[in-house]
Amino acid sequence: MMPSGALREILELARWAPSGDNTQVWRFEVLGADRVLVHAWDTRADTVYDLDGHPSQISMGALLETMAIAASAQGLRTDVQRRLDSPQERPVFDVRLLPDPALVPSPLVDAITRRTVQRRPMSAKPLSTAQKQSLEAAVGPGYAIAWLESFGERMRAARLMFNNARLRLTMPEAFEVHRRIIHWGVERSPDRVPDQALGVDAATLRLMKWAMHSWRRMSGVNRALGTWAPRMQMDFIPGVACAAHFVLKARRAPQGIDDWVEAGRAVQRLWLTLTHLGLFMQPEMTPLIFTKYVRERRAFTQAAQLHGLAEQLERESSALVFTDALTPVYMGRIGTGPAPRARSERLPLEQLLVH
Numbered sequence: 001m002m003p004s005g006a007l008r009e010i011l012e013l014a015r016w017a018p019s020g021d022n023t024q025v026w027r028f029e030v031l032g033a034d035r036v037l038v039h040a041w042d043t044r045a046d047t048v049y050d051l052d053g054h055p056s057q058i059s060m061g062a063l064l065e066t067m068a069i070a071a072s073a074q075g076l077r078t079d080v081q082r083r084l085d086s087p088q089e090r091p092v093f094d095v096r097l098l099p100d101p102a103l104v105p106s107p108l109v110d111a112i113t114r115r116t117v118q119r120r121p122m123s124a125k126p127l128s129t130a131q132k133q134s135l136e137a138a139v140g141p142g143y144a145i146a147w148l149e150s151f152g153e154r155m156r157a158a159r160l161m162f163n164n165a166r167l168r169l170t171m172p173e174a175f176e177v178h179r180r181i182i183h184w185g186v187e188r189s190p191d192r193v194p195d196q197a198l199g200v201d202a203a204t205l206r207l208m209k210w211a212m213h214s215w216r217r218m219s220g221v222n223r224a225l226g227t228w229a230p231r232m233q234m235d236f237i238p239g240v241a242c243a244a245h246f247v248l249k250a251r252r253a254p255q256g257i258d259d260w261v262e263a264g265r266a267v268q269r270l271w272l273t274l275t276h277l278g279l280f281m282q283p284e285m286t287p288l289i290f291t292k293y294v295r296e297r298r299a300f301t302q303a304a305q306l307h308g309l310a311e312q313l314e315r316e317s318s319a320l321v322f323t324d325a326l327t328p329v330y331m332g333r334i335g336t337g338p339a340p341r342a343r344s345e346r347l348p349l350e351q352l353l354v355h
Contacts, residue, residue: 006074010097019056026352042090049285058330068080069109096274111276119289119340121237122240124241126244131274131277132147134273141265143250153245157239160320167313173301194343196342201233243334245332246328248267249328263329267330272286288317293310305339
């Protein structure tokens with residue numbers, strides 16, 4: 001069934017929800033004017049960054065929160081139930097739209113399509129107290145935000161991201177992901193990440209494109225030239241050039257898929273709120289992901305020498321991020337500046353429908 005009316009308006013906005021590497025891990029099955037099934041899936045089978053499915057589950061939560069915010073503009077609230085008979089790797093969410101005369105349209109609706117990733121350096125102008133209070137209120141009482149905003153803290157976060165990038169760029173399993181998700185020669189991409197949005201200069205981009213023809217070629221470049229140029233441009237310099245890094249922490253450790261989906265809803269409220277405030281954000285999830293792998297003794301690569309590097313990064317992350325009894329579920333850097341010219345877009349709604 002093709003959606004129409006309010007439901008179509010809601011789904012047209014919902015498809016702009018963020019997902020890892022713009023994978024858009026959902027499809028919509030319209031059952032009526034006020035009901036839709038969201039068929040989702042995680043990418044654990046082929047993505048080293050998602051071996052437990054939690055990053056994808058955060059994306060699913062971001063989608064459901066976007067639907068709720070979009071529905072508020074139509075005077076509707078969403079009732080969401082995950083079908084318990086659906087596999088956790090491929091969950092199905094039953095979403096019903098219910099009239100609510102008392103509902104006030106969310107001020108975040110206009111931010112849904114403007115929200116984007118800024119991978120390039122931003123202004124180091126500190127966030128105001130009012131801005132931080134708005135962001136802390138947005139995530140809800142179940143979460144807290146730890147701010148890394150002094151110059152020293154930003155330097156430590158930048159070094160962590162710089163060192164973590166060495167792991168990403170020398171891992172064959174990560175290479176396969178990167179090769180799959182980069183859309184070369186474009187500023188906009190409907191289903192991948194444009195190369196123009198990566199945040200590196202033209203010379204580095206040309207070398208990356210040539211090297212990513214094969215893992216043999218990439219590993220040869222890594223041995224000959226090292227990885228310092230992309231790491232400096234994509235990780236260290238932007239890591240210092242921002243207002244702050246933040247860590248979103250759950251007050252109660254997530255116990256299963258529903259908790260991770262709920263964390264994703266908090267992430268989307270945070271991201272849309274900072275967009276509403278004229279700020280930009282870049283996710284910084286890989287330190288959290290690989291720290292979790294190390295602590296759970298999960299094998300994530302066939303390159304045995306990288307496990308030692310991951311253990312070193314786990315110690316750095318623990319000292320900077322895992323500093324209390326709360327559970328980090330998301331990390332990013334934030335700041336002001338001009339909007340990025342290049343960005344990921346989305347597949348048209350018609351391609352996201354199942355019948």
